[in-house]
Amino acid sequence: MLATNQLTFEYGPTKRFTFPDLLCADREALLILGRSGTGKTTLLHLLALLLRPKSGSIVINNTDLTRLNPAETAAFRAAHVGIVYQKPHFVSSLSVLDNLLMANYLASKPQNSPRARELAGQLGFADHLDKKTHQLSQGEQQRVSIARAVMNQPGVILADEPTSSLDDENTARVVNLLREQSGQIGASLIVVTHDQRLKDAFQNRVAL
Numbered sequence: 001m002l003a004t005n006q007l008t009f010e011y012g013p014t015k016r017f018t019f020p021d022l023l024c025a026d027r028e029a030l031l032i033l034g035r036s037g038t039g040k041t042t043l044l045h046l047l048a049l050l051l052r053p054k055s056g057s058i059v060i061n062n063t064d065l066t067r068l069n070p071a072e073t074a075a076f077r078a079a080h081v082g083i084v085y086q087k088p089h090f091v092s093s094l095s096v097l098d099n100l101l102m103a104n105y106l107a108s109k110p111q112n113s114p115r116a117r118e119l120a121g122q123l124g125f126a127d128h129l130d131k132k133t134h135q136l137s138q139g140e141q142q143r144v145s146i147a148r149a150v151m152n153q154p155g156v157i158l159a160d161e162p163t164s165s166l167d168d169e170n171t172a173r174v175v176n177l178l179r180e181q182s183g184q185i186g187a188s189l190i191v192v193t194h195d196q197r198l199k200d201a202f203q204n205r206v207a208l
């Protein structure tokens with residue numbers, strides 16, 4: 001479950017944001033739509049506490065993230081929040097499998113190869129586990145990115161423009177996979193995007 005209350009942020013005196021309150025229960029999905037520059041990435045970074053809000057609260061699974069110190073924040077994020085970025089960031093010297101196992105390492109959890117292999121099968125890249133990530137297509141990399149986000153079965157999945165560089169077919173596939181995976185692990189799924197193609201796939205929507 002994710003809930004925010006009266007969230008504000010400022011980059012400086014002339015760039016202030018007041019965000020609408022968000023509520024997304026376990027297994028539910030929320031689409032946050034906005035044009036370029038409306039603060040979508042800023043909001044997503046606040047939800048992951050990569051940025052600290054000026055005021056307001058962010059509650060994930062009964063923990064108010066704004067009350068955690070930096071070390072607690074990093075540990076909480078690694079264990080409870082899965083992030084899918086617009087462009088996947090991988091460690092290029094590691095294999096696809098090791099990039100997935102890295103999520104366990106960062107959350108101080110034992111490496112779970114069976115889970116990585118299971119996800120690779122479900123998301124359709126089982127044949128690529130031993131390759132380097134740059135040897136995969138964009139759509140394949142985005143699916144690896146989704147797998148990495150759900151490796152630790154987080155309570156919340158945050159996706160930042162996950163479909164903006166994909167064609168219609170891969171867009172539908174990525175949205176379905178995000179929804180399937182969040183349903184399987186009982187997570188809240190929050191997608192921020194300007195991609196109007198996603199509108200019909202989500203009942204719960206907030207405009208920025």
Ligand SMILES: Nc1ncnc2c1ncn2[C@@H]1O[C@H](COP(=O)(O)OP(=O)(O)OP(=O)(O)O)[C@@H](O)[C@H]1O
Pocket residue numbers: 011015034035036037038039040041042043194
């Ligand atoms: N580090 C920063 N310092 C100052 N202003 C910033 C900073 N980062 C972003 N901004 C400004 O804040 C506003 C919101 O940026 P943000 O990246 O959150 O928008 P967005 O809705 O994600 O846009 P896009 O769809 O183009 O990625 C923009 O006007 C941007 O110029």
